[in-house]
Amino acid sequence: MLGELERVLSLSSASLADDCAVHIVADNSTKRAANHHRHSTKAITFHNEEAGDVVSWLTRSTAATGGKCIIASAYTVYNVLTATRPDVIRTLARSDWPFALPRFQCRPVIFYQDSKLIMNFGRAALMGSEAHPRPRNLPSLSARQIEALDAIEAIARATQLEIQTQAGDMHFINNLAILHRREGFANGQAPTEKRHLVRMRLRSAEKGWPIPRELETEWDAAFRKHGVKHWHVEPMPSYFFPMRNQPN
Incomplete structure (x- = not known):
């Protein structure tokens, strides 16, 4: 199945991020791992990935209960807010949102670029999480x-x-116009009852949307032409997932 996904991507003129294939599997071996979004069984709120025009995932197996992938349109969210809470739109468009992952940067949550609405945010980057505590010196x-x-x-x-x-x-x-989240889940004992996704983030130089200036650094870092590309056919070694820290 992973080979089929690679074949599809080879036909799409898409560039792959350095972590080309990321396995989304539960890992409760340590508290640190169990609290990381990628390896937690907890629900995750709506968000976008930090970089990538397209987010893709292959389902290898599903959980015994829960674990559905759920999406929503950023355009619908914007339209509803425009009709009911235009003040929230102005808040989201301000450049004072203090993102802290993967680096500290103040920027908007929503952009209007070449006649397209773009939304890009995540609560962990703005408020911290158990796996990524927010440094106290940040706003x-x-x-x-x-x-x-x-x-x-x-x-x-x-x-x-x-x-x-x-x-x-x-x-x-x-990834620029669709939000996604995950519901909480519980794995079963059988291998076929353990949630396992293989995720990729993609960038198309030909068909990708123009990226706002404030997002270019993350896109360039994720899709640079040079550097090591990691293809993990099976789940990555322990602690391979990034545990980013901000400078003091």
């Missing part, structure tokens, strides 16, 4: 910004699409 979100994130989450959940998957399914979504 915290204002009440207005937290309200804006909650508004995105509420609208996305009210208009979401739940994707029913089975082993062998492949999905591709626009």
